[in-house]
Amino acid sequence: MMAGQNTFINEVTAKENKLLLCLLSVSPLLCPVLPSPLFQLLLLGRSPGLFCFSCFCLLHPAGEKKMHSGRLLLEEPIRMASILEPSKPSFFPAMTKIVGTLGPKSRSVEVISACLMAGMSVARFDFSWGDIDYHQETMENLKKAVKSTKKLCAVMLDTVGPELQVVNKSERAILLEAGSFIVLTPDQENEASSALLPINFSGLSKSVKPGDTIFIGQYLFTGNETTSIWLEVAELKGDDVVCLVKNSATLAGSLYTLHISQIRVDLPTLSDADKDVISKWGVRNNIDFLSLSYTRHAEDVRHAREFLSKLADLRQTLIFAKIENAEGLTHFDEILREADGIIISRGNLGLDLPPEKVFLFQKAAAYKCNMAGKPAVVTRVVDSMTDNLRPTRAEATDVANAVLDGSDAILLGAETLRGLYPVETISIVGKICSEAEKVFNQDVYFKHTVKYVGQPMTHLESIASSAVRAAIKVRASVIIVFTSSGRAARLIAKYRPTMPVLSVVIPQLKTNQLRWSFTGAFEARQSLIVRGLFPMLADPRHPAESTSANNESVLKVALDHGKASGIIKSHDRVVVCQKVGDASVVKIIELED
Ligand SMILES: Nc1ncnc2c1ncn2[C@@H]1O[C@H](COP(=O)(O)OP(=O)(O)O)[C@@H](O)[C@H]1O
Ligand SMILES: C=C(OP(=O)(O)O)C(=O)O
Numbered sequence: 001m002m003a004g005q006n007t008f009i010n011e012v013t014a015k016e017n018k019l020l021l022c023l024l025s026v027s028p029l030l031c032p033v034l035p036s037p038l039f040q041l042l043l044l045g046r047s048p049g050l051f052c053f054s055c056f057c058l059l060h061p062a063g064e065k066k067m068h069s070g071r072l073l074l075e076e077p078i079r080m081a082s083i084l085e086p087s088k089p090s091f092f093p094a095m096t097k098i099v100g101t102l103g104p105k106s107r108s109v110e111v112i113s114a115c116l117m118a119g120m121s122v123a124r125f126d127f128s129w130g131d132i133d134y135h136q137e138t139m140e141n142l143k144k145a146v147k148s149t150k151k152l153c154a155v156m157l158d159t160v161g162p163e164l165q166v167v168n169k170s171e172r173a174i175l176l177e178a179g180s181f182i183v184l185t186p187d188q189e190n191e192a193s194s195a196l197l198p199i200n201f202s203g204l205s206k207s208v209k210p211g212d213t214i215f216i217g218q219y220l221f222t223g224n225e226t227t228s229i230w231l232e233v234a235e236l237k238g239d240d241v242v243c244l245v246k247n248s249a250t251l252a253g254s255l256y257t258l259h260i261s262q263i264r265v266d267l268p269t270l271s272d273a274d275k276d277v278i279s280k281w282g283v284r285n286n287i288d289f290l291s292l293s294y295t296r297h298a299e300d301v302r303h304a305r306e307f308l309s310k311l312a313d314l315r316q317t318l319i320f321a322k323i324e325n326a327e328g329l330t331h332f333d334e335i336l337r338e339a340d341g342i343i344i345s346r347g348n349l350g351l352d353l354p355p356e357k358v359f360l361f362q363k364a365a366a367y368k369c370n371m372a373g374k375p376a377v378v379t380r381v382v383d384s385m386t387d388n389l390r391p392t393r394a395e396a397t398d399v400a401n402a403v404l405d406g407s408d409a410i411l412l413g414a415e416t417l418r419g420l421y422p423v424e425t426i427s428i429v430g431k432i433c434s435e436a437e438k439v440f441n442q443d444v445y446f447k448h449t450v451k452y453v454g455q456p457m458t459h460l461e462s463i464a465s466s467a468v469r470a471a472i473k474v475r476a477s478v479i480i481v482f483t484s485s486g487r488a489a490r491l492i493a494k495y496r497p498t499m500p501v502l503s504v505v506i507p508q509l510k511t512n513q514l515r516w517s518f519t520g521a522f523e524a525r526q527s528l529i530v531r532g533l534f535p536m537l538a539d540p541r542h543p544a545e546s547t548s549a550n551n552e553s554v555l556k557v558a559l560d561h562g563k564a565s566g567i568i569k570s571h572d573r574v575v576v577c578q579k580v581g582d583a584s585v586v587k588i589i590e591l592e593d
C-alpha cells in the first residue's frame with residue numbers, strides 16, 4: 001500500500017443481510033498487479049485534504065482478452081428450440097423505456113393508466129397539434145393515472161419549431177390525382193382544396209426551385225398510409241408554388257406536415273409560439289424534458305437552455321435534441337456535446353435522407369450517445385400498429401435492432417396518439433425490447449466502453465463501471481445506487497448492466513430565499529428515459545448525510561421496495577453503490593430469507 005492511503009476492510013452488517021464481499025481501496029499503481037478480473041474495487045475516498053485513490057483494477061489492458069469482433073448480439077450459438085420457450089414473467093416490461101405521445105386515443109384516465117401499467121414511463125405532449133387547454137386536460141388525467149397506478153411518469157414537451165404545416169380548417173378530406181397541379185400558398189385565409197393548400201410559411205417560394213421534391217402527410221404520418229403525397233415543384237409564382245402531384249391520395253385530418261428534402265427552412269428552432277407554450281404550460285407542469293424539434297446546430301440547444309434557465313424550476317429541465325434533417329445530422333457531434341439526450345427522429349429524417357442511409361445514422365448516433373453516457377431515443381417503430389394489433393415482421397425486427405444498436409428508449413407517435421391499440425402497442429414493443437436485451441452482448445459493449453473512456457477514469461466512472469462488472473460477476477439480481485443529482489445512476493446505466501438498477505434518489509433540502517423545497521422529484525423522473533434505471537424517491541424526512549446508520553435505513557427501504565415489487569427475492573445477491581462518509585463504496589450483499 002502506498003503511504004497515506006488506508007486499506008478498508010469493511011464490516012458492513014445490515015440486519016438481515018449477510019455481507020458477501022466488501023473490499024478496499026488500492027492505489028491505481030497496484031492495479032496492474034492485481035489478479036484480473038478482480039471482483040472489483042470498492043472504494044473511493046478522501047483522506048484528509050486530498051482526494052486519493054480510486055482503484056480500477058478490472059479491464060486493465062494488460063492481461064485482458066482481445067476485444068471481440070464487436071458484434072452487439074450474443075456470440076454463443078443460440079439453441080433454436082430455446083427461441084420457442086416462453087419468457088419468464090418479470091416485474092417490469094423491459095429495461096428499454098417507452099415514450100408515448102398522448103392525444104385523442106390516449107388521454108382518458110383509463111387509457112393512460114393502462115399505458116402506464118403496460119410500461120410507458122414518459123408521456124410526450126406534442127404541441128405541433130392541440131392547444132394549451134387541450135394538453136392541460138390530458139395532463140390532469142395523467143396526474144390522476146399516476147396517482148392511481150402508483151407508476152412514476154416523466155413529462156416531455158415537444159416543440160413545433162420550424163415545422164412547415166398545411167392547415168385544413170374545414171377538415172374535409174382532399175382528393176388529389178396523380179398528374180394534376182396544386183398551388184401551395186402562404187395566404188392562410190384560403191380554404192384547403194384539391195387545387196390549393198394554405199401553408200404556415202411565407203418563404204416557401206424563396207426556398208425551393210423547379211424540380212424540388214415536397215412531401216405532404218397527415219400529422220404524425222406513418223409511412224404506410226395512402227394519405228400522403230409527393231409533389232414536384234413546377235413553377236414559382238410570387239409567394240405561391242405550383243406543384244405537380246406525383247401520386248394519387250386523399251389527405252385526411254386537420255393538419256398536415258410539409259417537408260422539403262434537404263432544404264434549410266429559415267425559421268428559428270425555438271419559435272415565439274414554442275416560448276409561449278413553455279413559459280405557460282411548461283412552467284405550470286414542471287416539464288422534465290424539452291424535446292427540441294428540428295435541432296440543427298449546437299447553438300439551438302444553447303439558446304433553448306438559456307431560455308429555460310430563466311423559468312423557475314425549468315432550469316432543471318433536460319434538453320433532448322431532435323435530429324430530424326440533414327442539417328442536424330451534419331452537426332451531430334457538436335449538438336450531442338450540448339444536449340442532455342438525443343431523439344433520432346426517423347419520421348422526418350426518413351424523408352430528408354435517402355431510405356438506404358437511415359439505418360447508418362441510427363447506428364452511428366446511438367453509439368455516440370452511448371459513449372457519451374447520454375440517452376438515445378428512437379422514434380417511429382411500429383407505424384402499422386396505428387391500425388393493427390400486430391406489427392409487421394419488419395417493424396418487430398426493427399424494434400429489436402434499435403435495442404441492439406444501444407437505444408435507451410423508443411418513442412411512439414401515431415400509435416399511441418391516434419392509434420386503435422395504444423396499450424397493446426406499448427406492451428408489444430416492451431416485449432420485443434425485453435427479448436433483445438437478453439441477447440445484447442453486454443460483455444463486448446462493456447469492454448469497448450471502458451476502453452473508449454480510457455485512463456485515468458474519473459473516480460465516479462470507475463466506481464460505476466466496477467459496480468456493473470461486480471453485479472454481473474456475482475449474478476446480482478439488481479444494483480442499488482444512491483444518488484442525489486442522478487449522475488451516479490446514469491453512469492451505472494452507461495455500462496448497460498444486464499439487471500435493473502434501482503436508483504434511490506436522496507432528496508436534498510434547498511431554498512430560493514423565498515421557500516424551502518426538496519430536490520429529487522426531477523432527478524427521479526428524468527431517469528425514466530434511461531435504459532435500465534428504475535427510480536425510487538427516498539423519504540425526505542430521512543437525513544441526507546451519508547452516514548452508515550442513515551445508509552442502512554435507506555437501504556432497508558430500498559430492499560423492501562425491491563422485494564415488494566418482485567425484483568428482489570430471498571437469497572439474491574445485490575450490489576449497492578453508495579457513499580459512506582467521504583468514501584464511495586461498492587458492496588455486494590447476499591440476502592437471507
Ligand atoms: N445521499 C447519499 N447517500 C449515500 N451515498 C450517496 C448519496 N448521494 C450520492 N451517493 C453516492 O456517492 C457517490 C458519488 O456520487 P455523486 O457524484 O455525488 O452522485 P450523485 O450526484 O448522483 O449524488 C456515488 O457512489 C453515489 O452512489
Ligand atoms: C417524432 C418525430 O417528430 P414529430 O414531432 O414530427 O412527431 C419524428 O420525426 O420522428
Ligand SMILES: [K+]
Nearest residue numbers: 128158159160
Ligand atoms: K413536434
Ligand SMILES: [Mg+2]
Nearest residue numbers: 324345347348
Ligand atoms: Mg418530426
